[in-house]
Amino acid sequence: MARIVMKFGGTSVANLERIRHVASLVAEEAKEGNEVAVVVSAMSGETNRLVALVDALDADSNQGTAIEDEYDSIVASGEQVTSGLLAIALRRRGLRARSWLGWQIPLRTDMAHSKARIAEIESSAIGPSMKAGNIAVVAGFQGVNEEGRISTLGRGGSDTSAVALAVALKADRCDIYTDVDGIYTTDPRIAKDARRLNRIAFEEMLELASLGAKVLQTRSVELAMNNNLPIRVLTSMAEVGDPNPGTLVCHEDETMEERVVSGVAYSRDESQITLLRLKDKPGMVAKVCKAMADANVIVDMIVQGISKSDSAANLTFTVGKRDLDKALAALEAAKQSIGFEAVKSDSDVTKVSVVGIGMRSHTGVAQTMFEALAERNINVKVIATSEIKISVLIDAEYTELAVRALHSAFELDKAAPPKVSAP
Amino acid sequence: MARIVMKFGGTSVANLERIRHVASLVAEEAKEGNEVAVVVSAMSGETNRLVALVDALDADSNQGTAIEDEYDSIVASGEQVTSGLLAIALRRRGLRARSWLGWQIPLRTDMAHSKARIAEIESSAIGPSMKAGNIAVVAGFQGVNEEGRISTLGRGGSDTSAVALAVALKADRCDIYTDVDGIYTTDPRIAKDARRLNRIAFEEMLELASLGAKVLQTRSVELAMNNNLPIRVLTSMAEVGDPNPGTLVCHEDETMEERVVSGVAYSRDESQITLLRLKDKPGMVAKVCKAMADANVIVDMIVQGISKSDSAANLTFTVGKRDLDKALAALEAAKQSIGFEAVKSDSDVTKVSVVGIGMRSHTGVAQTMFEALAERNINVKVIATSEIKISVLIDAEYTELAVRALHSAFELDKAAPPKVSAP
Structure with a gap:
């Protein structure tokens, strides 16, 4: 019982x-x-x-x-x-x-x-x-x-x-x-060979949840992880008695498959903002972040580029699509105090990410990822990484192509060898 | 304030x-x-x-x-x-x-x-x-x-x-x-000359509420009366600033008009049951009432008629229309213990009532009522009275005719002389 x-x-x-x-x-x-x-x-x-x-x-x-x-x-x-x-x-x-x-x-x-x-x-x-x-x-x-x-x-x-x-x-x-009947290696509407995972680690699910896979709410995964409570995601459409294994979200050492990358996620809810010829002095990025925080805008990816002049740089970052107008207004108001020449923005972008706790102990994930994207001539605009994920910002029109390319490059259509036997 | x-x-x-x-x-x-x-x-x-x-x-x-x-x-x-x-x-x-x-x-x-x-x-x-x-x-x-x-x-x-x-x-x-914009002397859909009352006594409202005038719930009137809380009934359709006096439901000595009858009510939710050749011995009516109470059926009007035989009587009473089947089943089950020969029922009946606290101190209300009904050849099947009301059960097809006849006989279309001045 x-x-x-x-x-x-x-x-x-x-x-x-x-x-x-x-x-x-x-x-x-x-x-x-x-x-x-x-x-x-x-x-x-x-x-x-x-x-x-x-x-x-x-x-x-x-x-x-x-x-x-x-x-x-x-x-x-x-x-x-x-x-x-x-x-x-x-x-x-x-x-x-x-x-x-x-x-x-x-x-x-x-x-x-x-x-x-x-x-x-x-x-x-x-x-x-x-x-x-x-x-x-x-x-x-x-x-x-x-x-x-x-x-x-x-x-x-x-x-x-x-x-x-x-x-x-x-x-x-x-x-x-x-x-849906579980957590998939990626969106099955995009990659027909997407597979249901039997198990996924809390940390991976957390990255996937916050990256736009809408199956579980982020806070619920955090809570389960902190309390070591296994979550099973399964479909309510199955009849009583039908097999309905779903996906078990649990601690890493209980996960079933030995693989480096567990899933490919994407989010269309991104806007890219670039500040041109920003005065390159200490505290400049902090000023930008403060302006965004004061406007209640969450900054996601952020990258600093080199400008041709020695004393100025370009700063690129992303915000949620619906926050774009608010962000631009706040930047305009802080233009003098931050000190930049112009601002550009683009909402026609998508963030694509590969996620896997195996990345902690395996190298070569970034290489595989960028090779796969380069082979399809997909230009990477911004890169962001964490311990268990790599995200890239690309033009929105390449979304499906990039997702399929990465899904295939990491062989997510094939079951990986089991790490521990199924319970 | x-x-x-x-x-x-x-x-x-x-x-x-x-x-x-x-x-x-x-x-x-x-x-x-x-x-x-x-x-x-x-x-x-x-x-x-x-x-x-x-x-x-x-x-x-x-x-x-x-x-x-x-x-x-x-x-x-x-x-x-x-x-x-x-x-x-x-x-x-x-x-x-x-x-x-x-x-x-x-x-x-x-x-x-x-x-x-x-x-x-x-x-x-x-x-x-x-x-x-x-x-x-x-x-x-x-x-x-x-x-x-x-x-x-x-x-x-x-x-x-x-x-x-x-x-x-x-x-x-x-x-x-x-x-609606207040309490009327009767249903204005039936009597075009029905008048809104400025004031009505709690007791009268109570009789009208329980007799089928659906403006106020009976329990709310009882509660207001027991706590001497004036209730004003008025329309929510009036614009702000429009006159909207409504009807004040309050204690008798505050009522405005000196009249014997305040309103005519009717209820179509009645069914008549007659038990034929009931053995006429003490406790027989109590037995019928107990059978109805056990079946959770409320008995309203009740009258005992004389049968041609000396040792038997007919008993007629009314129940709510939706309780009729339940009542008949309970009577059939108790036929032996109650002791009657046959049962008749009729749902094509209406209860019409005149209500007024003035009836306490005025005679002649019953006479006026029955004369008005007799003039229109309306046959009265059952009569029930309380201190401030007289109810009659009639064939449903005479409902409107009876309501109009009584409304007119008690001159409810005309304002009565004021008893106390308006506030």
């Missing part, structure tokens, strides 16, 4: 038919004698409907007034409905189940409405209820703050709810059901 | 345009220096949408299992959304406002899910918040029970929320905004 947390996203509970199907998957785990908590998102489309109501009102005057507290109370109703419906569907299958809202557990958060962070999850009520044989159906994405108001964790927050709940409940495993 | 509670039903908050309009009405009261709490229902159609989701799941097997706790949690989300939206709309007008859910106040109820009764309303948080200048926007219809689960008060429960809140907050007045 194990204690497990299962999480179902919006498309998995999109309508009553899907909710009944989820009930059948949950019933299967319960039948095997497991203690089960289920975390659910709002029915797909419901959160958007509620946000649209708020946005329409928000278009009225007095825009400055904060409304995030009410936004949270409104939007959290979506998960409230799904949790109740799934509890009913489970009872209709003869199981004992009850819904838990964020404030009922309570799942306590900080005061940052609409992007709250979990402070603490109380397990003294929900734990005994599960032990007594009740399936706990938990409304994801929501908590309660110290003022007793409903808070939400931000988009994708249900993953974090599920992992945090699993940690609080000392669960053996957290199963994230979604509309 | 007064403290007032304003309540808006589903049609008054049906869409964002109506919610903005409600905000303008609330703003007007706040601008006059009043401390304001607003109780809102779900946007019209929303509760039905949520109930339909539950009903569709409920059609699955294991029908016996109670699901009212989850029903409450699901359905209460409708008011949660409206309260947040109205709080935002008020802030967008430059006012300070925040939403309060049932569990946040808390509004405590008993354990009867889906038809809970209010046990206690805590005013120690909401009261000071209002005093500090915040408009309290309260989700109607919902509370929290001693197990910390969401409970709902049953259909129309938002009226009761509003009145109970007004009592707890020691409000000066509770204004119920609805889609």
Whole structure:
């Protein structure tokens, strides 16, 4: 007997038919004698409907007034409905189940409405209820703050709810059901020979999650890693009894395959900014970064080029696409204090990355990568590296070509030799 | 400066345009220096949408299992959304406002899910918040029970929320905004010369509410009467500044008009049951009533007729239309123990009533009523009276004719002489 947390996203509970199907998957785990908590998102489309109501009102005057507290109370109703419906569907299958809202557990958060962070999850009520044989159906994405108001964790927050709940409940495993059947070596829409990975290390998943692979929310992976909680990503579309191994996200020494690179990720949400003829003196990059931080813009890749003049340089960096206008305005305002001659920007770029914990102990990854790109005449504009990834910024039109070239160069279409035997 | 509670039903908050309009009405009261709490229902159609989701799941097997706790949690989300939206709309007008859910106040109820009764309303948080200048926007219809689960008060429960809140907050007045501009002498769709009453006594309103005039929920009127809280019924469709006097529901000695009968009500939700040749011995009616109570059927009008035989009688009574099948099944099962020969039923009947506290001190009401009906050849099947009302059961096809005849016979189209001057 194990204690497990299962999480179902919006498309998995999109309508009553899907909710009944989820009930059948949950019933299967319960039948095997497991203690089960289920975390659910709002029915797909419901959160958007509620946000649209708020946005329409928000278009009225007095825009400055904060409304995030009410936004949270409104939007959290979506998960409230799904949790109740799934509890009913489970009872209709003869199981004992009850819904838990964020404030009922309570799942306590900080005061940052609409992007709250979990402070603490109380397990003294929900734990005994599960032990007594009740399936706990938990409304994801929501908590309660110290003022007793409903808070939400931000988009994708249900993953974090599920992992945090699993940690609080000392669960053996957290199963994230979604509309894909696992984590792939790259986007199967681009590379037809992309393979589902049986296992992936937390660190790799973290790089992939933050690089644009939208399967798991970054914070949920961090939380699982810090608490050594294995996450399984699998599809909610499989029928009961169908094989549905998914991908296990776990610590490195448990990963199955001996390979250097585990996946190729890409993100189109990039804009490149270049400052021309920047006065080359100490503290110049810091000034640029401060201007961006003050404007609430996150700087990602950053590279300093040599200008033809001795006392000036070019500085290139990337920001998220939707932050570009904000970034340019902030730079214009700080032009004198930073000291540069001109600014150029380009939003027609993509960041492509190879990720793998094997890179820590293997050399030659960069060489393989740049050779593969050079062979296809793909020009690299910016390079950024970390211990387990190499990212390049390229022209957007080469995205698919680059992804396929790298996927093939690292032989990701082929299974690597096993490192440890499967459990 | 007064403290007032304003309540808006589903049609008054049906869409964002109506919610903005409600905000303008609330703003007007706040601008006059009043401390304001607003109780809102779900946007019209929303509760039905949520109930339909539950009903569709409920059609699955294991029908016996109670699901009212989850029903409450699901359905209460409708008011949660409206309260947040109205709080935002008020802030967008430059006012300070925040939403309060049932569990946040808390509004405590008993354990009867889906038809809970209010046990206690805590005013120690909401009261000071209002005093500090915040408009309290309260989700109607919902509370929290001693197990910390969401409970709902049953259909129309938002009226009761509003009145109970007004009592707890020691409000000066509770204004119920609805889609009609007050209480009428009868249904204006039937009698074109129906008049809006300026004032009506609690007792009269109570009879009208329970007789099928759907403007106010019975429990809310009882609660207001017991706590001597004046209720004003007025339309939410009026523009700010338009005259909108509505109808004040208050204690008898404050009522404006000196008249015997205040209104004519009717209810089509009646079924007539007649037990033929019932053995006429002591306790026989009690046996019938017990059979109905055991089947959870409420018996309304009841009359015992004389049969041709000396030792037998006919017993006629009415039940709600949707309880008829249940009632007939229970009677069939108890046929031997009650002791009757046959049962007849008729659902094609209407109950028409005249109501007025003046009947306490005036005679002749019954005579006027039966003469008016006899003149139109309307056959009276059952009669029931209380201190301030006379009800008759008639064939449904005579409904409109009877209502108009009585409205005219008691001169309800004409204003009566004032008893006290208007305030």
